[in-house]
Amino acid sequence: MLLASVEYARPRSIEEALTLLAANPNGRALAGGQTLVNVMKARIAAPELLVDLNHIPELRGIRETDEGLELGAMVTYTQLARTEEVHRERPILADVAAQIADVQVRNRGTVGGNVCSNDPTNHLPPVLVAVGATMAIAGASGVRLVPAEEFFVGVYLTAVGPGELLTGISVPRRQGGDGFASVTIGRDGTCIANAAASRNGSLRVVLGCVAATPVLIEMPSADEESVRSAVAAAELDPPSDIHAPAAYRRQLAGVLAARAARQASGAA
Amino acid sequence: MSEPVSRKTISVEVNGTTYEREVEARRLLVHYIRDDLDLTGTHVGCDTGNCGACSVIVDGTLLKSCMMLAIQADGASIETVEGLGADGELNPLQQAFGEHHALQCGYCTPGMLMSAKALLDENPEPTEGEIRRAIQGNICRCTGYVNIVEAIAAAAEASP
Numbered sequence: 001m002l003l004a005s006v007e008y009a010r011p012r013s014i015e016e017a018l019t020l021l022a023a024n025p026n027g028r029a030l031a032g033g034q035t036l037v038n039v040m041k042a043r044i045a046a047p048e049l050l051v052d053l054n055h056i057p058e059l060r061g062i063r064e065t066d067e068g069l070e071l072g073a074m075v076t077y078t079q080l081a082r083t084e085e086v087h088r089e090r091p092i093l094a095d096v097a098a099q100i101a102d103v104q105v106r107n108r109g110t111v112g113g114n115v116c117s118n119d120p121t122n123h124l125p126p127v128l129v130a131v132g133a134t135m136a137i138a139g140a141s142g143v144r145l146v147p148a149e150e151f152f153v154g155v156y157l158t159a160v161g162p163g164e165l166l167t168g169i170s171v172p173r174r175q176g177g178d179g180f181a182s183v184t185i186g187r188d189g190t191c192i193a194n195a196a197a198s199r200n201g202s203l204r205v206v207l208g209c210v211a212a213t214p215v216l217i218e219m220p221s222a223d224e225e226s227v228r229s230a231v232a233a234a235e236l237d238p239p240s241d242i243h244a245p246a247a248y249r250r251q252l253a254g255v256l257a258a259r260a261a262r263q264a265s266g267a268a
Numbered sequence: 269m270s271e272p273v274s275r276k277t278i279s280v281e282v283n284g285t286t287y288e289r290e291v292e293a294r295r296l297l298v299h300y301i302r303d304d305l306d307l308t309g310t311h312v313g314c315d316t317g318n319c320g321a322c323s324v325i326v327d328g329t330l331l332k333s334c335m336m337l338a339i340q341a342d343g344a345s346i347e348t349v350e351g352l353g354a355d356g357e358l359n360p361l362q363q364a365f366g367e368h369h370a371l372q373c374g375y376c377t378p379g380m381l382m383s384a385k386a387l388l389d390e391n392p393e394p395t396e397g398e399i400r401r402a403i404q405g406n407i408c409r410c411t412g413y414v415n416i417v418e419a420i421a422a423a424a425e426a427s428p
Contacts, residue, residue: 008276103404104320107331
């Protein structure tokens with residue numbers, strides 16, 4: 001398919017990328033392109049400039065620190081799924097990355113692209129909220145840190161503003177267990193509903209696909225009945241679509257929350 | 269500082285041959301391969317990133333060439349289905365696809381072969397489950413996949 005006319009730039013540093021984005025209000029950062037190129041084909045997005053982030057080494061790495069993991073925004077799903085430090089520090093990230101789409105998409109798709117596109121069916125937004133990740137957003141005035149639970153603003157909308165760039169994600173060291181459960185369209189397909197859970201003393205459960213942004217529920221207790229009633233009390237109003245009516249999604253939210261909570265509690 | 273461009277002469281190595289062509293920034297890699305280089309083995313199936321018929325290997329990484337811009341491949345080394353056999357000889361994967369009737373219409377086959385190649389390059393002795401996961405991004409509407417999986421397993425066994 002022929003894309004609309006667009007310009008292209010290949011910066012070699014974050015500063016250069018920011019300069020390009022600041023100078024072009026209709027510019028877009030191009031990460032793995034597994035969403036953006038397709039929405040450009042459909043003319044849903046028509047940026048005038050693509051700022052290709054694939055040649056900025058500082059966005060590529062996974063670092064283990066005393067606090068946990070530092071993920072560059074351009075870390076691919078394949079990289080996340082195969083990096084030893086991720087398996088050691090926060091294996092849920094590797095497990096979830098390995099169930100996104102297919103080999104080709106995992107080789108190219110990035111963590112930063114997944115969260116910045118913020119499609120409500122994406123896997124990583126609920127996971128990153130559950131584990132208490134912090135997003136680093138660079139802009140003209142420096143870097144600001146935004147907790148994951150404030151990062152996801154609306155459908156396809158995040159805290160990243162015009163001229164800004166998500167550069168990295170900090171994931172704290174694991175304290176207790178983590179969990180993730182989903183019902184998908186085919187194996188490793190798009191999520192119809194999903195839930196992530198993390199125990200750090202208390203239990204946090206985060207539901208995906210049921211609202212514009214991930215829904216965080218702090219659980220008073222980890223037993224299945226409490227989890228189910230906390231989800232019921234949240235009075236979710238999920239959308240209906242061809243894959244699931246709202247009532248079924250609401251039902252799945254409770255089931256998946258319980259499964260994710262069970263995994264996080266080490267009983268899965 | 270890299271200045272924005274709307275077209276550029278790019279240098280890309282494909283199956284060992286280096287090509288220099290001017291491309292528009294909006295050109296998809298798959299169209300560059302098929303229409304600019306006339307390497308029509310790589311197919312356009314769905315053009316939405318789902319079917320995998322356009323799969324190629326770029327700098328060692330299997331990807332769908334309808335979701336990458338040609339200009340992004342400037343300086344890259346690409347393997348396409350044309351690079352599998354040499355001098356009119358089929359390679360073990362191609363041979364096995366023929367022997368196991370792993371294709372009917374053949375439309376998905378180039379992408380299927382590249383996914384299989386990427387798998388075997390990395391994992392020469394895959395299990396059936398690993399083979400099935402490796403071709404998850406390649407849709408075949410004729411065969412039901414059984415013969416494709418058998419062909420890849422046979423090629424793995426046949427390879428030294």
